Amino acid sequence: MKGTQAVEQGNLEVQVAITSTDEIGILSESFNLMLDKVRQKERIKATFGQYVDPRIVEELIHQKTSNNTTNKQIVTVFFSDIAGFSTISEMLTPGGLVKLINQYLTLASEPIAQNNGVINQFLGDAVSAFWGYPFVNENDHAKLACYAALEQSNQLNKLRRMMPETMGLRKGLPEIKVRIGLATGKVVTGNIGSEHSKFYTVMGKAVQIAEQLEGMNKIYGTTILLMEETKMLAAEAIETREIDRLYLGDRNEPIGVYELLSYAGELEPKLAEWRDRFEVGLREYRQQNWEQAQSNFQACLHLKADDKPTQLYLKRIEFLRQNPPAQDWNGVWENFG
Template sequence: MKTMEDEKVRRPIGVKILGIMLVIVLLMSLVTGISNHNLKNLNNELFILSDFYIPLDQMVSDVRQSHLTQILSFERFLASNPGRGMELIRQEGEQFVKGIGTCNNENIRSFRKKIRDKFAEGEQRYIVTYELQRYCTNHKISESEKLVEKALASNVVAKTPEMIQRFTKIQGQLSDIPPLCNTMHRNVLRYLKEREEGNPQNLALLKEQLDFSRRELAKETAIVSRLLHQYTNDAAVKANKLERQAFWFNWGMTFAGALLALILAYVLTRNLVEPLKKLLYGARAIEEGDLNIQIQVKSSDEIAQLAKSFNYMVSGLREKETIKEKFGQYIDPKVVSTLLDPTREQGEKRTMTVFFSDIQGFSEMSEHLSPDNVVKLINHYISMMSEPIRRNHGVIDKYIGDAIMAFWGPPFTDSSEHAELACIAALQQQALMEQFEKDLPGIIGLRKTLFSFNIHVRMGICTGDVIVGSIGAEAAKNYTVIGDTVNLASRLEAANKFYGTNLMMSGETNEIVRDKMESRELDLIRVAGKTEPVRIFELLGLKGEISMVMLEVREQFEKGLAHYRNQEWLKSRECFESCLKLNPEDTPSKVFTSRLEVLQSQSPGSGWDGIWTFSEK
C-alpha cells in the first residue's frame, strides 16, 4: 500500500479560518453590543411602563372611583333623611371597615355584603359604605405613593434624569390629594355634627364647603390621571420605536451575515469538500470493517496532514484488532481498552483500592446442598454482588468460588475517588444481603423453614500501592493487581471472623474516606506474613447515616481502646461493657472484654506495644 509523503504546509487552513473568524467575531461583537444596548433601552421602557406607569394609572383610577362612590354614598345618606345618632353609627362603621385589609374588588364586594347584613337601615348602610370608600381611597393613595417611592429608588429611574423629574412630579401631585381628602372628611364630620345638634342655618354653608372640597379633590385626581396617561403614552411610543429599530437592525445584520456566510461557504467548499469526501469514504469503509483502506490526498495544507493521521489511525486499528484476536475469553470492557495500550504490558505501580469478599461458613453450607443448588446459589450471589461493583466503576479481577476480588483506581476511576467508590460498593452489597436471603428458598428449591443458615458476607478493603498489568503466560494472561496491598485486603477480609464484623478496611482507606464514611477503629494488628502493624477500622455506613446508639457505642469503644493501649484494664473494661449495654450484640466489644481477662491475669509488661498479632492467614 502507498502512503502519502509528508509535505510542508504552505498555506495553513488555520490561518485562513482564523482571519475569517476574527472578522466574524468582530462583526458579531459589534452586532451583539448594539443589540444589547437597544434591548436594554427597550427593556427599561417596558419595565417602567409595566411596573410603574400602568399600575399607577390603575391605582389613581381606583382612587377616583372610590372617591365618587364615597360621595355617592354620602349623597344617598342625606337623601334618606336620616335621624339622629348617625355620628355613632359612622364611628362604629369607621372601626368596622378597618377589617377589610386589602382594598381589592373582591374584598370590597365581600365587605359590602357584611355591611348589608350588619346594618339593617338604609341610612346606616350608606354612612358605613361612605366610611368603607373613604378607607379604600386613603389605602389606594398610600399604595400609589409607595409605588412612586419604589420607582425613584430603582436603578433604571435613578440613572435617567428625565425619569426622576417625571416621578418627582407625580409624587408632588399625589401628595396634594391626602390633604384634600382630609378636608372633605372634616366637612362631612362638621355637617353631621350640625345636623345632630339641629342647626339648620349652618347646613347650607357646610354643604357648599363640602361640594367645593369634593370638586377640588376630583380636580386634583384628574390632573394626576391625565399626567399618568401622558407618561404612559410617551413610554409606549418610545418602546414601540425602540422595538422597530431593533427589529430592522437585527434583520439587516442577519442579511449581511447570511451574505458573508454564503461567500465563505463557497470558498471553503471549493478547497475542502473534495478531500473531506475522500476521508468520509474512508471512515465509512472502516465502519463496515474494511481496515485495508488508504487515503491519498494531493495538497499541501492540513487536509494532507489529516489524511496522513487517518492512515496512521487505520494502521493502529489493524494492530489492535490483531491483539483482540489473541484474547481467548471475555474480558471486562473497561479492561479491554487498557490492554490495547502496548505500554500496559510492562506493568506499572499505582495507588489503588483492593476489595475481597467471602461468604462466612460457605463450605459448611455447601455440604447440605446438592451440587446443582450450590452452583445456582453461587451464580445468583455473584450476579447480585457484582452489580454494585460495576455500578461504582470497579473492576472485578476474579471469582474464587464464593469469593470476589475487585479493585478500583486509575485509569478506570479518578485517583481521588477510588477508595470512596469501593466503600460505597461494599455498603450496597451488604444492603443486598437481605434480599439475597429472601431469594434463597426459590433458588435452591427449599422452604425457608428447611434452610436454617444465616448468611453473612465478610469484606476487606485496603488502599495502597500495587503493581498492575497483564500477568500470565503468553497463551492466557490476566490483567490484575499484585502486591502487599492485595494480600492485606485478603487478610482483612479474614480478620472479620475474629472481630465478628462484616466490613473491615485499612487505616489508609479510612484516612481517605473519613469525610464521606462513618467508621470506628477496631485494633492495631500484625497480620500473618507482615512485620509492620496495621491499624484497622470497621466501616459502619455513609456519613451521617448511622444510628445514635451506634454513635454512642463508637464513642465508648474509642475510649476503651485508648485505655486498653495505656494498660488501664479496669477503665477499658468499663468502656467495653458500656458498649455491650448499649448494644449487647457488639462483637468487637465482646472480643476486647475476653482479651482483657487474659491480659489482666498475664500482664504484658511495660514494653507492650498494644499490637495484636495474628499467626494464621
C-alpha cells in the same frame, strides 16, 4: 446517506444496497466491509466483556502492542467471601450450587460496577476487585470501594429473597453472611501471564492484606474491616470505629484496622455513642488501665448487647489481668491461636 445516518445513531445492523459497479457501488461495498469489521469488534467486546471488565477490553482492543502494559500505582483492593460456604454447599445439588453462586456473584458485582470498580477475579464464592486510575479518579478509589462494600448488605437481602426458589426450600434455609476486607497500597497493575495466556490483574501487599482482613472478620465478629490508609483516604465519606492494630502482610509495624459502619452522617446517635465509648475503652486498654477499659466496654454492651469486638476485649482484659504484659507493650494482641 441513510446508511451513514443510521450508523451515526448507533445502528450497526444497517446494510447499504449495492446497485451499481461504478464508484458509488465500490464506495457502498467498502462501507459494508467497514461495518462488518465494526460489528465483529463489538461482538468481541460483548463476548469478552462477560469475562473481563468492558473497560479493560476496550483498552486492550485499542492497544497497538501488548508490551509494557504494566505499571505501579496506589489502588484500593476489595476482597469478599461467604461465611460458612462449605456448609451451605453440602446442602445443594451441583446444579443448585452453581445457580446460587451465579446469583450471588451477579448481585455482589453490581455495587462494584456501579461504583466503577474492576472485578479482578472470582475465586469460588470469593470476589476480588480494585479501584484505581484510569478507571476512577485518583482521589476517589478508597471512597468508592467503601461504598461498594456497604452496598453489599442490600444485595444479600435480595439473595435471601431468591434462595427459597434457588434451593427448593421454604424452611431450614442457611443464613448467608459475607465478610469483606479493604486495603489500600501500591500494587502492580497490568496484563500478567505467559506468552499464550494473560489476564489483567493487580499484584502487591494490598491484595494480601485485603484477603487477611476479610479473614479477620471471623475473629472479631465484624462484617467489613479496612486498613488505616483506606480509612484516612475515605474519612469524609464514611463512619468507622477503630478495632485493633495488627501485623499484616510483612510489615514490621502494626497497622490500624477499622470497622466500616455506614456512610458519613448516617450513624444513629445511639450507635455513635457506642462507637465513641468503644474507642475510649480501646485507648484505656492500650495504656493497661484495665478497670477504666472494662468500664467503657461494659457501657458498650449496654448500648449494643451483641457486639462481638466488645465481648472479645472484655475476655482479653480478663486474660491480661492474670498475665500482665510488659510495661512497654504496644497494645498489639498476637495470641490468635
